[in-house]
Amino acid sequence: MDKTIYALEWPTNGTDTYGYGAVIDYLPNGEVHFKNERVSPGLAVHRWRQTNESIHFLQSFFLPLLVPGQEYQLRADIEVTPSDSLGLQIQFFDEAGLVIDECLVRTSQVDFVVPAGMVSYEIDLINLNTVEFNFHNLILGKKELMAATQIQRSSQADVQFVLQHGDSNQADVALINRGTTLIPLIYRPNRQTVMVRVKRNQLTDVSKIKLFKKQVTTILTENNLKLGNVSAQGESLSKIRKILETSK
Secondary structure, three states, X not given: OOOEEEEEOOOOOOOOEOXXXXXXXXXXXXXXXXXXXXXXXXXXXXXXXXXXXXXXOOOOOOOOXXXXXXXXXXXXXXXXXXXXXXXXXXXXXXXXXXXXXXXEEOOOEEEEEOOOOOOEEEEEEEEOOOOEEEEEEEEEEEHHHHHOOEEEEOOOOOEEEEEEOOOOOEEEEEEEEOOOOEEEEEOOXXXXXXXXXXXXXXXXXXXXXXXXXXXXXXXXXXXXXXXXXXXXXXXXXXXXXXHHHOOO
């Protein structure tokens, strides 16, 4: 069984965003503020794709692979004005690119079963007379994993997610590169995980090192956690991992 839950962020390339007449602010922590009073109801203001082409030609894509017949859950962390004016739509396509199933909901959470014959899919944010919204992330994973995991957005700018499983007070810290738009959140039974967003050049002087360690320490203290293992996404973050480990 796939033990990974995925956080989906808003890519900054703009190719799948309806930007006509919109004011879009991309914030340093990955959040997006979107305002557009000209978008017609029913139009997608943003789309995440996972297509045949992106898999076969090894292109970058922003959605994880799903297993037909399995039940998943999608959650949206979005603040919308007015409320309930933004929809979540999932469309499933067969090998010919035809829609074989779809769902559209106004709520911030939807459970769904991947249909047989699905080869690719898309997730859309649909305008339902929205004026503006603050987008934080989408969270996607197997329904049973989502039910067993408490995922919260951190109060610290660079500490992105805190995942809680069970009653352990040990927290594994996982370092992820800032700019990653598909973030795997590994499920570890009876372990807590803190996901930390890091720039490659973040720790270039003593003041930045102290600030970084303070942010991680603060989020651990807020959640009554102690530092456990530290993992880094790629060699570029190995130096930062060593600095954190020396603070244990």
